[in-house]
Amino acid sequence: MTTTATPxxxxxxxxxxxxxxxGLTRSVLSYALAVLLAFVVSGIVIAALGxxxxxxxxxxxxxxxxxxxxxxxxxxKWVPLVLLTLAFTIPLAAxxxxxxxxxxxxxxxxxxxxxGITMKDAPMVVLLPxxxxxxxxxxGVYAWIAAWLMDRFGVNEIxxxxxxxxxxxxxxxYVASEVWSDPAAGHPxxxxxxxxxxxxxxGTPPMHTGVLLALLVSAATVVVMRRTVPGYELRAVGTxxxxxxxxxxxxxxxxxxxxxxxxxxxxxxxxxxxxxVHGKLIEGMQSNYLLLGIIIGLIARGNALAVPFVAFxxxxxxxxxxxMQRTADVPSEMVLIVEALTLLFLLFSDVVxxxxxxxxx
Amino acid sequence: xxxxxxxxxxxxxxxxxxxxxxxxxxxxxxxxxxxxxVDLTVGRSEVHGLLGGNGAGKTTLMNVLYGLYRPDxxxxxxxxxxxxxxxxxxxxxxxxxxxxxxxxxxxxxxVTENVVLGTSLPSWPTVDLxxxxxRIAELSERFGLTVDPGARVANLSVGLRQRVEILKxxxxxxxxxxxxxxxxxxxxxxxxxxxxxxxxxxxxxxxVVFITHKIRETMAVCDALTVxxxxxxxxxxxxxxxxxxxxxxxxxxxxxxxxxxxxxxxAGMGAAAGTAATGETARDLGDVPARVAVRDLVVLGDxxxxxxxxxxxxxxxxxxxxxxxxxGNGQVELAEAVAGVxxxxxxxxxxxGQPLAGRPTAVWLESGVAYVPEDRHxxxxxxxxxxxxxxxxxxxxxxxxxxxxxxxxxxxxxxAEEAIRTYSxxxxxxxxxxxxxxxxxxxxxxxxxAFSHRPGFLILHNPTRGLDIPSTQFVYDRVREAAxxxxxxxxxxxxxDELTHLCDRVLVLYSGRVVGERTRGHYDQYELGHLMAxxxxxx
Numbered sequence: 001m002t003t004t005a006t007p008x009x010x011x012x013x014x015x016x017x018x019x020x021x022x023g024l025t026r027s028v029l030s031y032a033l034a035v036l037l038a039f040v041v042s043g044i045v046i047a048a049l050g051x052x053x054x055x056x057x058x059x060x061x062x063x064x065x066x067x068x069x070x071x072x073x074x075x076x077k078w079v080p081l082v083l084l085t086l087a088f089t090i091p092l093a094a095x096x097x098x099x100x101x102x103x104x105x106x107x108x109x110x111x112x113x114x115x116g117i118t119m120k121d122a123p124m125v126v127l128l129p130x131x132x133x134x135x136x137x138x139x140g141v142y143a144w145i146a147a148w149l150m151d152r153f154g155v156n157e158i159x160x161x162x163x164x165x166x167x168x169x170x171x172x173x174y175v176a177s178e179v180w181s182d183p184a185a186g187h188p189x190x191x192x193x194x195x196x197x198x199x200x201x202x203g204t205p206p207m208h209t210g211v212l213l214a215l216l217v218s219a220a221t222v223v224v225m226r227r228t229v230p231g232y233e234l235r236a237v238g239t240x241x242x243x244x245x246x247x248x249x250x251x252x253x254x255x256x257x258x259x260x261x262x263x264x265x266x267x268x269x270x271x272x273x274x275x276x277v278h279g280k281l282i283e284g285m286q287s288n289y290l291l292l293g294i295i296i297g298l299i300a301r302g303n304a305l306a307v308p309f310v311a312f313x314x315x316x317x318x319x320x321x322x323x324m325q326r327t328a329d330v331p332s333e334m335v336l337i338v339e340a341l342t343l344l345f346l347l348f349s350d351v352v353x354x355x356x357x358x359x360x361x
Numbered sequence: 362x363x364x365x366x367x368x369x370x371x372x373x374x375x376x377x378x379x380x381x382x383x384x385x386x387x388x389x390x391x392x393x394x395x396x397x398x399v400d401l402t403v404g405r406s407e408v409h410g411l412l413g414g415n416g417a418g419k420t421t422l423m424n425v426l427y428g429l430y431r432p433d434x435x436x437x438x439x440x441x442x443x444x445x446x447x448x449x450x451x452x453x454x455x456x457x458x459x460x461x462x463x464x465x466x467x468x469x470x471x472v473t474e475n476v477v478l479g480t481s482l483p484s485w486p487t488v489d490l491x492x493x494x495x496r497i498a499e500l501s502e503r504f505g506l507t508v509d510p511g512a513r514v515a516n517l518s519v520g521l522r523q524r525v526e527i528l529k530x531x532x533x534x535x536x537x538x539x540x541x542x543x544x545x546x547x548x549x550x551x552x553x554x555x556x557x558x559x560x561x562x563x564x565x566x567x568x569v570v571f572i573t574h575k576i577r578e579t580m581a582v583c584d585a586l587t588v589x590x591x592x593x594x595x596x597x598x599x600x601x602x603x604x605x606x607x608x609x610x611x612x613x614x615x616x617x618x619x620x621x622x623x624x625x626x627x628a629g630m631g632a633a634a635g636t637a638a639t640g641e642t643a644r645d646l647g648d649v650p651a652r653v654a655v656r657d658l659v660v661l662g663d664x665x666x667x668x669x670x671x672x673x674x675x676x677x678x679x680x681x682x683x684x685x686x687x688x689g690n691g692q693v694e695l696a697e698a699v700a701g702v703x704x705x706x707x708x709x710x711x712x713x714g715q716p717l718a719g720r721p722t723a724v725w726l727e728s729g730v731a732y733v734p735e736d737r738h739x740x741x742x743x744x745x746x747x748x749x750x751x752x753x754x755x756x757x758x759x760x761x762x763x764x765x766x767x768x769x770x771x772x773x774x775x776x777a778e779e780a781i782r783t784y785s786x787x788x789x790x791x792x793x794x795x796x797x798x799x800x801x802x803x804x805x806x807x808x809x810x811a812f813s814h815r816p817g818f819l820i821l822h823n824p825t826r827g828l829d830i831p832s833t834q835f836v837y838d839r840v841r842e843a844a845x846x847x848x849x850x851x852x853x854x855x856x857x858d859e860l861t862h863l864c865d866r867v868l869v870l871y872s873g874r875v876v877g878e879r880t881r882g883h884y885d886q887y888e889l890g891h892l893m894a895x896x897x898x899x900x
Contacts, residue, residue: 227767229757236754239743246702246732246740247755248723 139267
């Protein structure tokens with residue numbers, strides 16, 4: 001590379017960039033179209049149910065932005081969504097399916113709560129990092145069980161991660177109603193963790209600092225996936241495991257590693273929920289984050305950079321859902337229909353796009 | 362169903378015109394023009410060679426004839442009347458039979474069951490195979506296609522399985538028999554026997570279209586040949602009126618290019634006489650030490666059964682050692698074992714004095730082992746990743762492409778730009794996805810990667826399979842260059858011409874054992890074929 005570039009190389013860098021620009025326009029267009037169609041179709045459904053679609057959608061789309069309370073609620077909702085999405089997409093990049101995000105979240109939350117309760121008098125500098133760290137470790141270890149079964153015995157990771165979710169429900173139930181039960185709550189709930197284990201709040205209205213941690217994690221994920229050697233090996237295994245293996249990548253380790261990292265992120269989400277939102281372990285706190293995480297991951301097509309943005313959009317819909325039920329009397333489950341339709345139309349646009357490209361040739 | 366006897370009868374009675382005429386056949390795949398108005402005329406009772414490099418459109422043209430592709434334009438005239446062929450069923454009913462490179466056979470069925478599969482049995486709805494079996498036995502005797510009709514296909518060799526395919530076509534009353542690269546994986550003896558059968562078939566009034574990229578074979582068996590290049594017909598000649606040199610020029614086109622690539626098209630042509638030893642005298646390597654020592658290698662196949670038995674050999678500095686053998690005799694397992702991809706069950710592999718058995722693949726790579734796998738798509742590339750990312754694969758942990766925990770993508774890009782230039786990869790740039798590359802360009806990327814590892818031990822498995830002529834020549838040049846730069850090269854190939862042409866020494870693998878060895882200057886393809894077939898070493 002000492003001589004000046006020859007003509008072919010001077011012209012070549014232009015073309016891919018231009019193509020990438022066109023590709024980006026096309027994908028943004030297909031996203032916009034998919035969202036629009038999803039709203040149109042669910043609007044028809046809402047109208048058929050005898051409600052006003054305009055009012056319903058206004059409630060959904062404006063709640064997050066009308067008040068600062070709505071916005072804070074949205075970004076706090078965004079935290080578990082984005083972390084559970086990454087828990088799904090990181091193993092997915094290596095061709096593995098982690099469907100155990102909620103189990104890993106719950107085990108992480110349980111561990112975090114356990115530390116927060118047993119060491120409740122410890123000062124914040126000790127307790128808070130410990131609560132978060134234990135949550136991360138517990139989530140990672142919980143995912144490792146499935147990863148180890150996969151690596152050692154060839155147990156399908158989809159099955160094992162899904163089944164471990166049910167085990168985690170039992171763990172939460174036991175801890176919240178037997179070990180540190182708060183009898184006053186009327187619902188399986190633990191006593192609160194020590195104040196030193198709570199995430200500090202910032203701003204008015206207050207937002208827990210777990211949001212910043214989740215932002216940091218999302219950014220780090222993008223860098224790791226694109227720039228680092230483990231990220232490169234992860235993508236290589238996902239693209240062609242045979243070729244990766246032939247060229248010295250230990251595909252078993254990469255697959256196990258990706259699942260463990262995914263589980264750790266889900267565990268982190270559980271710890272943040274305990275330390276930032278609830279201050280204790282509550283049965284049912286996993287909400288339907290697992291399902292939403294998978295939907296977000298698929299809508300983002302596994303792209304680590306797109307995940308935070310898609311997750312934010314879904315968080316807006318989720319927060320708007322209850323407002324819609326209050327003001328327009330439309331059941332909040334309608335939001336799930338909007339989300340599912342968006343995904344379906346997006347997948348549909350792939351098929352249509354491929355057809356168009358083929359016929360235009 | 363038209364029987365062979367009727368065909369013969371028709372041939373005697375029938376018009377004197379050509380048996381098959383294809384005119385102006387055009388076929389496009391997307392924006393790629395695979396066939397651009399190709400004409401083909403096959404006379405009666407002739408073996409018609411369809412000669413050309415890979416990607417010339419030979420197989421595509423015959424797939425059109427057999428109804429596997431619908432042409433965008435052109436017409437087919439069979440026996441004087443225009444026919445429309447919509448699918449293989451039509452083709453068969455018009456008396457066209459085709460033997461593909463990959464046989465579609467039911468392994469657990471007998472020869473007879475495979476042959477009658479898909480035909481209407483006279484004994485329908487019961488299965489009485491006595492009559493078909495007798496007819497198959499009669500056909501195989503008549504055409505020298507000896508095979509036991511009661512044998513289970515799974516137990517047959519490639520050569521015998523091919524006979525089953527030919528019998529299938531004859532049983533269905535083929536008037537035109539198309540064979541796609543039928544000599545791949547046959548020993549020279551089997552090739553001779555096949556050619557004998559082809560002559561017997563045309564003597565009975567049928568015609569054969571013989572697809573090949575080897576000039577030597579066309580000269581040995583064809584009456585007439587059509588040469589194709591880049592989806593067009595570049596000429597049709599009688600064998601008697603042409604020469605190997607003329608065919609080479611037709612195949613390659615550009616006169617200036619002929620000089621550069623003649624090696625490929627003429628490889629092994631010296632053996633045309635059939636008996637003489639091929640290859641020049643041995644290259645003097647001097648008294649150099651072995652770089653690679655393989656001892657008593659035992660490797661398990663995919664089903665846990667040993668695929669190689671106590672294989673031992675050495676490769677010296679600058680030496681090219683070939684492994685000959687019919688596919689499925691342990692080549693894949695051996696290649697993967699010496700490349701460090703497959704775990705050794707027993708034995709050792711030392712490279713530059715360093716024992717590598719039991720070490721992870723990455724250590725083998727670091728020790729200078731580079732592997733160009735047989736199946737490019739499955740083992741060689743990351744399809745959705747860019748050329749740049751593909752070139753980094755295997756070296757992602759080396760200092761060349763690493764800055765701390767990060768991949769140095771700017772270094773990777775510089776490397777990719779250079780590789781694209783020096784290896785003449787036809788691509789829009791380092792960011793082009795590897796899946797968009799043609800086979801030849803993909804192989805160039807894989808070679809660029811293998812060579813950038815500065816290989817001490819280079820393993821190539823069928824490195825020119827499916828490549829066009831210039832790319833094949835490119836591979837040959839690079840292999841020689843590697844040897845000249847003191848690499849130890851192990852070349853495993855199904856192409857005996859390629860082996861005898863490039864290698865200093867050829868080992869023959871049969872049933873996972875090395876059953877013979879010949880050095881340059883003592884190559885006799887028939888003798889090698891003898892060994893490949895598992896017959897005793899006579900020397």
